[in-house]
Amino acid sequence: MKALFEPKSVVIIGASAKENTVGNGLVKNLTGNPKYKTAADIPFDGKLFLVNPNTESIEGIRCYKSLSEIKEKIDLAVIATPAKTVPEILKQCKGKVNAAVVISAGFSEVGEKNLEQELVNTAKETNILLLGPNCLGLLNAHNHLNASFAPSLTPQGDVAFISQSGALVDSIIDWANAENFGFSKIVSLGNMAGLQFHDFLEYLSNDKQTKVLTLYIEGLKDGRKFIDAAKKCKKPIIALKAGLSNAGAKAASSHTGSLAGSAEIYKTAMKQAGVILAESMEEMFDIAKTLAKEPTCNNNIAIITNAGGPGVLATDYCEKYGLHLVELKDSTLQKLENTGKMSKSYSKHNPLDLVGDAVAETYKAAIDVLINESYVSGIIIMQTIQVMTNPYENAKVIFDAKQRHKGKQKPIICCFMGGEHSKDAVALLEKNGIVNFNDPLRAVRAMSALIKE
């Protein structure tokens, strides 16, 4: 697997000089010059070889006529030639290449099951790790490896994404660049003729750059292996599963048969495997970001807000997601009073509503008092923007508080509502790895994923 994610050398077989082709996109992506270039795109850290019998050079890099002309051993081959040529090419890779990504389409997805079987057999005979076929490729942001025809690389981060849809990967990459969401590794699985989900769960469980795994699943080939690998995985796994609508549960010959539809069984299996099932892409990456940044905690949550309405909404969502809002003790209220920073009309219960005239100092006092209470395990900090509010100062206060209270291992999730005039504040939070959402639903859902069971 190291050959796949951390290759010292890569060969593109089927490299092309023709603009807007897969073979050309691969070359551009691996030379750090993709069509949709971002700040993340710099040339891949290792050595790059190209193979194309009809071209002298592409992007200033020499093209070999065939693999046999290359004398060195190569970690990773990226193959983008017509489907029927791929098994033969893989044979030529024997002894020279450790892993192969087959981008080429035209296998089982179009009914060519025998060709795919031939590919699988060849991979076994040649002892080459096989990813694909019919996939987008893979990316490792930490060594600038973009062995795919995705639009660009992503910022570096600690979330891995393993997807059964290549198109989804494309869109997520573009989104990640807009949102500055960092990934460690991204894999498009394609037809899963060789490597499957469970192989990546095993590998990423020990990957130092990955803290959380996210999966997009259409169908598993081996559910038992998936469950076993997920159970053993040392990191949180969040999955989005397509096709959970149970359309067409077959007429069954037993009660059990008719009651146990495939959707229910999928949900059960994921639960048994310890996998969090997300309902949307947004939810999946919200939870992933939160689990990567914040510690887990017991179910004793406090909310600090400067407005009643959003606090009530958050309370509703807490009930929906099973978050327990602690009752603030009299002694805590006394401590809040003693800070001399509370408004006369502050709420005196959880959600702790500091009311609209709360300034940064008010937030600071409230955070310090609540986080020091042993019966408070995690805090959601909400802010709405009013003339008295200074979002940037509030964000700074939260950042300082997080530093000050780091040792307590209590998660803080922010919910700075609004947009235009909280941009700088949100940027400050995000730059410093503080989790922030603009909707109380997302903040509460994210906090609920941190609760230890």
Add this chain to the structure above:
Amino acid sequence: MGLLSFSEVSVLLQKYRIPYCNQQLCATLDDALTFAKKAKFPLAMKVISQDIIHKSDAGGVVIGIANIGDLRNAYETMTLTLQKKFPAAKVEGILVQEMAEGTELIVGAKRDPTFGPVVLLGLGGIFVEVLKDVSFRVAPLTKTDAKAMIDELKAKKIFYGVRGKKPLNIDAVAAILASISDIMVKNNTIQEIDLNPVIADDKKAIAVDFRFIT
């Protein structure tokens, strides 16, 4: 698709320690009477035949038999009715069993193409028919998994005792779930199992009717 016979199922139930009613498969009225003399009334009587699937509709089920006289009448009526309606049916025998009282549950299993054997638990009657209140686990499952299945039911309170009723014997239910899981894991030919109903109270959980599909 086929069904396991009564005797095949009995062997499995014994081997995997799934409790069932005090019962006997009878070939003759005399068999039934001999059994009834030692048994505790009320009794139930069911025809066992792979050719008669919907046995209550066919007149192949009588419940609440209170004494020897009733048993004799019920046996004669049932055999006559079935001979008329299903002259060609192969009948394994008439099952006479002590009636169990308690809460009706359904325990089942099937093979999923992705995950393999899966075990199901639900409360019987309206809970399963209308509300589809059931929980699942992928086999093999431990007793802890089995207990978690109970806690996942919306009607779980019934297991723990509501309105002055005693709680059901959770360990006994969990043991049946674990046994069903074991049967599915170790017997690849069995495709689906219904234990419907399993009757449970504070002391026991016993399989009253069953169907094993191969």
